Amino acid sequence: xxxxxxxxxxxxxxxxxxxxxxxxxxxxxxxxxxxxxxxxxxxxxxxxxxxxxxxxxxxxxxxxxxxxxxxxxxxxxxxxxxxxxxxxxxxxxxxxxxxxxxxxxxxxxxxxxxxxxxxxxxxxxxxxxxxxxxxxxxxxxxxxxxxxxxxxxxxxxxxxxxxxxxxxxxxxxxxxxxxxxxxxxxxxxxxxxxxxxxxxxxxxxxxxxxxxxxxxxxxxxxxxxxxxxxxxxxxxxxxxxxxxxxxxxxxxxxxxxxxxxxxxxxxxxxxxxxxxxxxxxxxxxxxxxxxxxxxxxxxxxxxxxxxxxxxxxxxxxxxxxxxxxxxxxxxxxxxxxxxxxxxxxxxxxxxxxxxxxxxxxxxxxxxxxxxxxxxxxxxxxxxxxxxxxxxxxxxxxxxxxxxxxxxxxxxxxxxxxxxxxxxxxxxxxxxxxxxxxxxxxxxxxxxxxxxxxxxxxxxxxxxxxx
Numbered sequence: 252x253x254x255x256x257x258x259x260x261x262x263x264x265x266x267x268x269x270x271x272x273x274x275x276x277x278x279x280x281x282x283x284x285x286x287x288x289x290x291x292x293x294x295x296x297x298x299x300x301x302x303x304x305x306x307x308x309x310x311x312x313x314x315x316x317x318x319x320x321x322x323x324x325x326x327x328x329x330x331x332x333x334x335x336x337x338x339x340x341x342x343x344x345x346x347x348x349x350x351x352x353x354x355x356x357x358x359x360x361x362x363x364x365x366x367x368x369x370x371x372x373x374x375x376x377x378x379x380x381x382x383x384x385x386x387x388x389x390x391x392x393x394x395x396x397x398x399x400x401x402x403x404x405x406x407x408x409x410x411x412x413x414x415x416x417x418x419x420x421x422x423x424x425x426x427x428x429x430x431x432x433x434x435x436x437x438x439x440x441x442x443x444x445x446x447x448x449x450x451x452x453x454x455x456x457x458x459x460x461x462x463x464x465x466x467x468x469x470x471x472x473x474x475x476x477x478x479x480x481x482x483x484x485x486x487x488x489x490x491x492x493x494x495x496x497x498x499x500x501x502x503x504x505x506x507x508x509x510x511x512x513x514x515x516x517x518x519x520x521x522x523x524x525x526x527x528x529x530x531x532x533x534x535x536x537x538x539x540x541x542x543x544x545x546x547x548x549x550x551x552x553x554x555x556x557x558x559x560x561x562x563x564x565x566x567x568x569x570x571x572x573x574x575x576x577x578x579x580x581x582x583x584x585x586x587x588x589x590x591x592x593x594x595x596x597x598x599x600x601x602x603x604x605x606x607x608x609x610x611x612x613x614x615x616x617x618x619x620x621x622x623x624x625x626x627x628x629x630x631x632x633x634x635x636x637x638x639x640x641x642x643x644x645x646x647x648x649x650x651x652x653x654x655x656x657x658x659x660x661x662x663x664x665x666x667x668x669x670x671x672x673x674x675x676x677x678x679x680x681x682x683x684x685x686x687x688x689x690x691x692x693x694x695x696x697x698x699x700x701x702x703x704x705x706x707x708x709x710x711x712x713x714x715x716x717x
Contacts, residue, residue: 342532356409386412433475
């Protein structure tokens with residue numbers, strides 16, 4: 252059986268009763284994370300631009316789906332595009348293996364498809380779980396190699412998650428889901444050169460629109476092909492350079508992946524549970540530097556005045572963003588410590604014990620940084636290691652009195668259950684446009700999602716200021 256047929260059988264047959272409690276909990280969490288990010292981005296220029304673009308593009312068109320935060324009615328594809336761009340603008344994404352952000356593609360597809368179908372919260376959660384599992388299994392070992400070929404792994408793999416979600420909520424059978432996955436191979440896209448040369452690349456917003464097209468083609472019976480993922484000229488050959496699992500780069504240093512293991516124990520072992528939450532609005536490889544350094548300083552009662560310098564040992568790939576072949580020189584290992592760099596966030600954790608939740612990766616208009624942060628970041632050294640855990644820095648603080656104190660990151664600091672996520676996101680309540688009370692309703696609705704009918708209509712409505 253081809254990979255796409257194995258995935259299709261899993262997706263078509265998956266029921267709410269098949270989901271482990273931890274998977275249901277994570278599906279609620281990624282839903283809340285995406286909606287929170289949209290709420291943060293309500294008035295941001297990128298959100299307004301996306302809405303204006305689609306309203307102009309779809310003038311005179313139908314209004315089957317709703318844009319988050321504004322309540323504007325658009326086509327399914329139009330609303331999904333706006334919602335992807337809005338979630339992306341808010342900066343509160345989930346992250347898988349550093350360079351993909353599944354929720355920015357999957358949740359917009361889920362919301363559009365569930366709203367049109369009037370789906371229950373249980374159906375929505377099943378679609379979320381299926382979509383994350385398929386996308387992340389497809390991406391897991393191949394992200395660095397795909398990035399090394401100039402593609403952006405986020406939208407390239409995101410289209411598959413978005414299509415699976417929409418297909419599941421649309422009631423497609425296994426044959427049709429197989430067809431939708433196959434059509435995604437024709438429609439997957441995403442490139443790195445734009446972001447390297449001063450542009451803003453079309454990412455998950457484009458992926459989710461193409462995913463809905465793939466699902467429509469499959470629903471109407473357009474055949475996609477049998478071995479479009481693993482075939483000689485298929486997806487992995489085209490995007491990763493080999494249909495035999497040969498890797499140019501990997502996070503671990505291994506140079507081969509076994510394609511047959513992509514679907515191993517599907518529905519029994521859930522890679523979805525590796526998804527982590529980027530609660531600070533910065534590149535994912537920076538987030539653990541804040542919390543691990545802060546925890547180390549708390550444990551030893553260290554203050555800025557005690558610290559001489561800091562060393563952080565990290566996975567080597569984190570110093571070569573977005574790819575060792577195409578690094579952005581202002582962000583890599585050789586770049587001087589600056590606002591928004593990894594040393595900056597390490598210093599923030601040491602000096603303040605955290606990072607402002609409602610801020611981007613640098614000060615906005617009228618905002619400033621503590622001078623202690625700007626001083627200390629110049630005394631932070633980043634050391635790459637090939638087999639280091641992703642997002643798990645080993646932080647060592649050297650004190651002025653001659654001590655050296657170390658804390659190991661695990662890479663799981665930002666893998667939370669739902670209630671921990673709620674507590675981490677709570678600082679957003681007083682800063683989002685919908686207000687603290689309405690944001691509290693949104694949290695409670697996500698908490699009880701498996702008891703709610705017409706779930707998408709309910710959660711979308713709560714992102715619109717009353």
